Amino acid sequence: MSDLIAVDWGTSSLRGARLDAVGSVLEEKSAPLGILNVPNGDFAAVFASLFSDWMKPAGTVCLISGMAGSRQGWVEAPYVACPAGPEELKRHLYWIEPGRIAIVPGLSDEQEEVPDVMRGEEVQIFGAMRLAGRTEGLFVLPGTHSKWATVQGGRVTGFRTCMTGEFYGLLSQHSILARTLEADAPLDEAVFLRGVARAGNGEGLLHNAFGVRALALFGQLSPARSASYLSGLLIGEELRTQELPSGREVIAIGAPALTARYALALGQRGVKVHTFGAEATWAGVRALLT
Amino acid sequence: MSDLIAVDWGTSSLRGARLDAVGSVLEEKSAPLGILNVPNGDFAAVFASLFSDWMKPAGTVCLISGMAGSRQGWVEAPYVACPAGPEELKRHLYWIEPGRIAIVPGLSDEQEEVPDVMRGEEVQIFGAMRLAGRTEGLFVLPGTHSKWATVQGGRVTGFRTCMTGEFYGLLSQHSILARTLEADAPLDEAVFLRGVARAGNGEGLLHNAFGVRALALFGQLSPARSASYLSGLLIGEELRTQELPSGREVIAIGAPALTARYALALGQRGVKVHTFGAEATWAGVRALLT
Numbered sequence: 001m002s003d004l005i006a007v008d009w010g011t012s013s014l015r016g017a018r019l020d021a022v023g024s025v026l027e028e029k030s031a032p033l034g035i036l037n038v039p040n041g042d043f044a045a046v047f048a049s050l051f052s053d054w055m056k057p058a059g060t061v062c063l064i065s066g067m068a069g070s071r072q073g074w075v076e077a078p079y080v081a082c083p084a085g086p087e088e089l090k091r092h093l094y095w096i097e098p099g100r101i102a103i104v105p106g107l108s109d110e111q112e113e114v115p116d117v118m119r120g121e122e123v124q125i126f127g128a129m130r131l132a133g134r135t136e137g138l139f140v141l142p143g144t145h146s147k148w149a150t151v152q153g154g155r156v157t158g159f160r161t162c163m164t165g166e167f168y169g170l171l172s173q174h175s176i177l178a179r180t181l182e183a184d185a186p187l188d189e190a191v192f193l194r195g196v197a198r199a200g201n202g203e204g205l206l207h208n209a210f211g212v213r214a215l216a217l218f219g220q221l222s223p224a225r226s227a228s229y230l231s232g233l234l235i236g237e238e239l240r241t242q243e244l245p246s247g248r249e250v251i252a253i254g255a256p257a258l259t260a261r262y263a264l265a266l267g268q269r270g271v272k273v274h275t276f277g278a279e280a281t282w283a284g285v286r287a288l289l290t
Numbered sequence: 291m292s293d294l295i296a297v298d299w300g301t302s303s304l305r306g307a308r309l310d311a312v313g314s315v316l317e318e319k320s321a322p323l324g325i326l327n328v329p330n331g332d333f334a335a336v337f338a339s340l341f342s343d344w345m346k347p348a349g350t351v352c353l354i355s356g357m358a359g360s361r362q363g364w365v366e367a368p369y370v371a372c373p374a375g376p377e378e379l380k381r382h383l384y385w386i387e388p389g390r391i392a393i394v395p396g397l398s399d400e401q402e403e404v405p406d407v408m409r410g411e412e413v414q415i416f417g418a419m420r421l422a423g424r425t426e427g428l429f430v431l432p433g434t435h436s437k438w439a440t441v442q443g444g445r446v447t448g449f450r451t452c453m454t455g456e457f458y459g460l461l462s463q464h465s466i467l468a469r470t471l472e473a474d475a476p477l478d479e480a481v482f483l484r485g486v487a488r489a490g491n492g493e494g495l496l497h498n499a500f501g502v503r504a505l506a507l508f509g510q511l512s513p514a515r516s517a518s519y520l521s522g523l524l525i526g527e528e529l530r531t532q533e534l535p536s537g538r539e540v541i542a543i544g545a546p547a548l549t550a551r552y553a554l555a556l557g558q559r560g561v562k563v564h565t566f567g568a569e570a571t572w573a574g575v576r577a578l579l580t
Contacts, residue, residue, distance in 0.1 A: 171460070
């Protein structure tokens with residue numbers, strides 16, 4: 001099989017990798033050219049400028065996952081409704097240049113009253129499944145919009161989004177909490193776990209978040225520690241509403257600094273975590289073509 | 291007794307009233323000169339420019355409640371710890387000009403692990419108690435930071451803050467939801483109540499908020515209706531964590547457009563609401579001097 005190019009094209013940035021026939025990464029590159037930063041909306045030009053060298057060998061195929069397939073992206077690739085696995089995604093690849101460049105559609109969960117959606121995470125899930133040798137389990141992809149997905153029989157059977165990362169940004173930068181909070185402070189694990197535990201008190205996020213302000217007013221929480229405490233409150237609130245598999249493992253996929261926080265918080269609940277990073281994306285794209 | 295001037299000096303604006311001996315309002319004025327907008331931090335100059343005419347008659351007393359007594363205000367008036375009633379506040383008035391101009395201290399609740407604070411709402415609560423002829427009950431003061439206070443024997447025995455209004459502002463103006471939400475749209479009561487009910491589904495605010503986005507993507511929620519739905523989600527989340535008195539009444543104090551939303555949401559839970567507006571502030575200040 002020829003080279004495969006995998007591109008994860010998100011809202012604010014993109015990453016690409018050139019993979020050999022067995023899925024090993026030969027080369028990687030990234031650029032701050034997320035779908036909201038594409039000059040004149042000319043996706044083809046950005047793609048060519050970054051990847052035309054990689055695309056030269058005859059038979060090279062490129063799969064693009066993420067927000068590039070959204071309404072604001074290169075082309076809109078309709079969501080595939082779950083339950084769905086790699087087979088369903090393969091059947092619905094949206095070919096921009098047939099046999100050469102395709103968009104991977106996202107997944108929708110339309111089984112409940114209010115629908116849910118993901119774009120890009122589905123590829124990471126299928127990649128982590130392959131890397132971990134798993135066909136079932138609970139997967140979490142922390143981030144601006146965290147995804148919790150249940151996998152059974154190799155297919156995503158349902159999932160839920162939590163706006164955890166976005167809430168952290170809003171509260172730490174734009175709310176009254178920002179006045180006494182150092183958003184970029186390094187993690188204080190003990191304070192973070194105090195926040196995680198606090199989130200389970202039954203008093204709700206709207207109240208517990210104000211506690212960050214009140215503790216600061218009383219000199220009981222420094223600006224650096226406030227950041228760890230708020231992060232713990234939010235991740236704890238996210239965990240509070242999940243059905244965690246007692247004694248079993250959760251697979252976390254994302255940036256190491258973020259999955260480490262989830263591992264800490266889940267550890268407090270007695271749940272083990274197996275983590276993956278960017279390699280899950282590349283393995284997922286490979287899984288879609290083999 | 292001479293005239294009494296009541297001033298509610300908040301973060302972004304202030305309101306003042308001149309009251310006669312029985313508490314009737316003779317005159318009112320307001321200005322966009324909240325504590326964050328006082329030129330050069332010269333509170334005395336702003337006070338004089340607005341109220342020197344009212345202060346002329348000999349024996350006139352002015353009580354100022356709200357954020358003017360905070361660290362960023364005119365002077366910092368230390369919180370009075372609850373349980374506290376009008377008697378405790380009277381003893382801790384912070385006199386800027388003895389016998390003439392005083393700051394009403396706020397209340398703190400330091401009975402739990404994480405403290406809570408209010409400034410200004412305590413005066414409204416004592417005013418509403420007087421107007422309603424009540425010495426006990428559950429009071430809600432909706433706003434940027436909603437307060438829920440329990441009153442027993444004429445004193446506030448405990449309270450909790452919820453950042454409901456601030457969360458609405460952050461989500462409707464600065465989050466991904468803002469792209470498909472018309473923040474100033476008029477209230478759609480049915481959609482609002484759908485949001486209130488949704489908040490009780492056990493899936494948490496971080497997830498339910500993303501539902502606003504997903505419903506919009508699927509064409510199931512217009513930008514105008516998204517505002518009502520999000521408002522319902524947030525107020526419903528606030529109510530979810532309160533111990534509501536079944537079959538009894540809650541006293542709501544605030545702007546009519548806001549207390550009306552709480553009355554709707556509480557009505558869905560079978561709780562009646564008795565509402566008060568600015569008159570509660572003026573009655574509360576009067577209660578502190580009689």
